[in-house]
Amino acid sequence: SYVEMARRMVDMGADSICIKDMAGLLSPYAAYELVRRLKEALPQTPVQVHTHYTSGMATATLLKAIEAGADVVDTAISALALGTSQPPTEALVACLQGTPWDPGLDLELLAEIADYFARVREKYEKYEGQLRTVDVRVLAYQIPGGMLSNLDAQLREQNALDRYDEVLKEVPRVRAELGYPPLVTPSSQIVGTQAVLNVLMGERYKVVPKEVRQYVLGYYGRPPAPIDPEVQRKIAGEEQPIAGRPADSLPPELEKARQALGDLATSEKDVISMALFPQITPEFLRWRRTFTDVPGQVIAAIAAALAYEPPEAAAPEARATAQPWKWAGRLEAIRARSFRAG
Numbered sequence: 001s002y003v004e005m006a007r008r009m010v011d012m013g014a015d016s017i018c019i020k021d022m023a024g025l026l027s028p029y030a031a032y033e034l035v036r037r038l039k040e041a042l043p044q045t046p047v048q049v050h051t052h053y054t055s056g057m058a059t060a061t062l063l064k065a066i067e068a069g070a071d072v073v074d075t076a077i078s079a080l081a082l083g084t085s086q087p088p089t090e091a092l093v094a095c096l097q098g099t100p101w102d103p104g105l106d107l108e109l110l111a112e113i114a115d116y117f118a119r120v121r122e123k124y125e126k127y128e129g130q131l132r133t134v135d136v137r138v139l140a141y142q143i144p145g146g147m148l149s150n151l152d153a154q155l156r157e158q159n160a161l162d163r164y165d166e167v168l169k170e171v172p173r174v175r176a177e178l179g180y181p182p183l184v185t186p187s188s189q190i191v192g193t194q195a196v197l198n199v200l201m202g203e204r205y206k207v208v209p210k211e212v213r214q215y216v217l218g219y220y221g222r223p224p225a226p227i228d229p230e231v232q233r234k235i236a237g238e239e240q241p242i243a244g245r246p247a248d249s250l251p252p253e254l255e256k257a258r259q260a261l262g263d264l265a266t267s268e269k270d271v272i273s274m275a276l277f278p279q280i281t282p283e284f285l286r287w288r289r290t291f292t293d294v295p296g297q298v299i300a301a302i303a304a305a306l307a308y309e310p311p312e313a314a315a316p317e318a319r320a321t322a323q324p325w326k327w328a329g330r331l332e333a334i335r336a337r338s339f340r341a342g
Contacts, residue, residue, distance in 0.1 A: 002034060002037075002038070003037050003038060003041045006038055006041065006042060006045075007041060007042065010042055010045055014045075015045075015046075016045060016046040016047070016048060016071075016072075017038060017042065017045055017046070017047050017048070018047075018048040018049075018050060019031070019034060019035070019038075019047070019048065019049045019050065019065075020050045020184075021049075021050065021051040021052065021061075022052065022144035022183065022184050022188075023052065023054065023055075023138060023142055023143060023144040023147075023183065024051055024052035024053060024054035024055040024056075024057065024058060024084075024138060024144070025055060025138065025139065025142060026049075026051050026057070026061050027057055027061065028057060028060040028061045028063065028064040029064060031049065031051075031061045031062075031064050031065040031068070032064040032065065032067060032068040033068075034068075035047055035049065035065045035068035035069055035070050036068040036069065039068065039069040046071040046072060047069065047070050047071055047072075048070065048071065048072040048073070048074070049061070049062060049065040049070045049072070049073045049074070050073075050074040050086075051074075051086070051087075052084055052085065052086060052144065053081065053082050053083060053084070053085060053086060053087050053134070054083070054084050054134070054135055054138045054144075054148065055134065055135070055136060055138050055139055056134035056136065058086065058087040059087040059088075059091055059092060059095070062075070062087060062092060063092070063095060063096075066096070066101050067101075073092070074086050075087055075088065075089040075092055076088065076089065077089050077090075077110065077113050077114050077117055078090050078091070078110075078114045079114045079115070079116075079117040079118040079120075079121055080117055080121060082133065082134075083133060083134075084144075084148055084149050089105070089110060090107055090110045090111070090114065093105045093107060093110065094107065135148065137168060141168050141169070141171060141172055142172065142183070143168065143171055143183065144183050144184070144188060147171075147183055147188040147189075147191075147192050150188070150189060150192055151164070151167055151168075151171075151192050151195075151196065152164070154192070154193070154196050155167065155196065158196075158200060160200060163199050163200065166199045167192075167195050167196055167199050170195040170198050170199050171191060171192060171195045173195075174191050174194050174195045174198065175191050176228075177227065177228040177231045178190075178191060178194075178212075178215065178216070178223065178227055178228075178231070179223030179224060179225040179226055179227045179228075180223065180224045180225045181215070181220075181223055181224070182224070186211070186220070187215070187220065189211075190209075190211050190212055190215050190220075193209055193211075193212070194208070194209065194212050197209070205231065205234050205235060208234075208235050212235060213235055213236060216231075216232055216235045216236050216241065217236055217239060217240075217241050217242060218241035218242035218243075218246055219242065219246050220246070221246060253275045254271060254272075254275055256275075257271050257272075257274035257275040257278070258271045258274075260274060260278070260282075261274050261281070261282065261285065264282060264285040264286065264289065265285070270285060
């Protein structure tokens with residue numbers, strides 16, 4: 001059971017338990033019962049709940065989880081909420097006002113934050129998919145919000161959005177044939193990409209990505225259920241899956257990553273980042289070094305200059321209210337310009 005699994009995790013040293021509902025399928029009363037049992041079994045362990053708005057149940061689910069004793073719930077500011085994102089922060093704050101769980105957040109300040117991020121979001125509108133509202137099909141196909149967005153993007157790139165419903169129906173079929181892998185990264189991308197290819201190619205498993213073949217051969221671990229033998233043969237032929245722990249067959253990478261970074265690495269986390277993301281870590285660490293070499297007083301002076309508005313040009317409320325998230329955005333611009341200049 002989930003409670004026993006949580007006990008084992010705490011015994012192994014887990015500081016908290018997070019219920020991650022990546023598909024937005026967790027119903028309010030199921031959330032209540034699960035959180036209640038976890039808190040009864042592990043009263044000293046914080047329980048967190050993360051869900052998505054895809055099915056439309058998320059706000060109600062978080063409310064029932066809070067009533068059952070959840071310590072942390074995840075939301076998003078309204079400008080970035082709903083669809084395949086999280087439920088809006090402001091709505092949950094309003095629901096909890098005057099209750100024992102009132103978080104005490106100022107709705108007017110939250111509205112300012114939402115206004116800011118609404119303008120930021122406009123800059124990226126052309127990258128947004130069509131999944132901006134509730135999609136009850138997720139209840140039938142049980143596909144996570146992030147995976148829906150990924151499928152939308154893949155079909156958009158192929159100018160094949162008209163095949164979207166076909167792909168949705170193909171996903172659970174592929175998932176069953178591959179042994180019901182959990183639809184979280186990276187296995188969600190493995191299942192989703194294969195479903196897209198099956199639909200677009202006109203023949204199932206005619207084209208098989210390297211990652212799907214590696215999954216079938218055990219590189220991603222043992223699937224929860226057996227893989228369909230015919231699909232296994234079609235993908236991997238007579239090659240047998242890995243019998244032991246997949247990582248045991250890999251050469252050591254940590255020392256190699258340490259040597260590749262040299263003095264760019266200032267912590268063990270940097271080395272781990274290099275091992276996981278070798279393409280982008282060196283560039284990020286060089287950017288970080290460029291920024292940290294700039295004296296703090298200089299950054300503060302530039303930020304103050306950017307934030308300053310002459311009295312005659314500023315609205316009264318703008319002069320009276322500090323908006324640190326705007327300063328943060330300007331600081332990011334300074335850092336980016338400094339990195340490009342370096």
